[in-house]
Amino acid sequence: MEGSHSGDESGLDEEVYREAFRSTETPALIADPEFVIRDVNHGGLEFLGYELDELVGRPMTIISGDDDISDEMLDCLRRGEKWRGEFAVETQNGRNVYGTGSASPIVFDGETKGIITIFVDTTKQRQYENTSEVLSRLLRHDLRNELNIMYGHIQRAQSTTDSADADESLERARDKIVEIVHKTERARDLRNLLEKSYSASNRPVRLDIVLNNKIVEVMHEFDEAEYDFEVFPEVAVVADDLLPAAIEAVLENAVTHNDQPTPRVEVSVEVTDSAAIVSVADNGPGVPEAQRELIFGREEFDQLHHGTGISLFFADSVLSSYSGDIWVEDNDPRGAVFNIRLERP
Helix, strand or coil, rough: CCCCCCCHCCCCCHHHHHHHHCCCCCCCCCEEECCCEEEEEEEHHHCCCCCCCHHHHCEHHHHEHHHHHHHEEEEEEECCCEEEEEEECCHHHEEEEEEEEEEEEEEEEEEEEEEEEEECHHHHHHHHHHHHHHHHHHHHHHHHHHHHHHHHCCCCCCHCCCCHHHHHHEEEEEEEEHHHHHHHHHHHHHHHHHHCCCCCCCCEEEEEHHHHHHHHHHHHHCCCCEECCCCCCCCCCCCCCHHHHHHHHHHHHHHHCCCCCCCEEEEEEEECCCCEEEEEECCCCCCCHCCHHHHHHHCCCCCCCCCCCCHHHHHHHHHHHHCCCEEECCCCCCCCEEEEEEEEC
């Protein structure tokens, strides 16, 4: 940390900067230009299991859990470039911990005075992702098989009954099984889309093109509904590749949760200096005010209050990643209006 002149500019002395570094919980260390460790913060010492004097004066490679990655990082730093990527750290007890790391040259007056590296442990995240994938696969496979068996039994029962009431009940049960299968498939698709969002970067996306494409698709899939929309303004919004799926989820919701013989969906766009607001209005049952947070999964469900499925939760999650918003209001004279606010670049 020596040679820091930022302290003079801010009114803080060198000791304050040193203490700020050491108090940071994220594991971090400082090395000299020869990659010899000169300081390790409290988070790093606790994470690695070392005392400070056991690391100071030792090469950075002492904590490397993967020589190839370590060599790549050091080569990058020798060129005066920043490095970021997957990294493995070996703790004092010899255990390898995997995560993400970054390293940057510390440059004063055009000369590299040292190196600072930061490590984020993603072990629990990896374990969660692996477990989630296994459970998801088992549920998809086992649940689908069980539902197929139930479906077969219902069909056999329908073929042997002479009771109109029993046949009607069995038909409802069969429709419900099909609905459950569709929900599991929808959950899988949305989960895969959310996983892709981790590496997606927000960028300008033409909202009018997304809306036109998705409305055509929904009109084709749900041709029993009526759709009302005009030419949308040509406007770009801050989004990524998941925006079409989020828009589709809201459009589908307007039809699938509509109790009218002919569902009607009206789509409009309002553009301001800073944002574009998409409104999707329907003639369905509306959403009671007490449930307007529940349907987006923002509050816990209970036996009396429940959401409308995962689609709106998905849309809310995606829009939040754009610093956007979604909310619902009453439609006049009947139904709901879902408003989507997206920032302009």
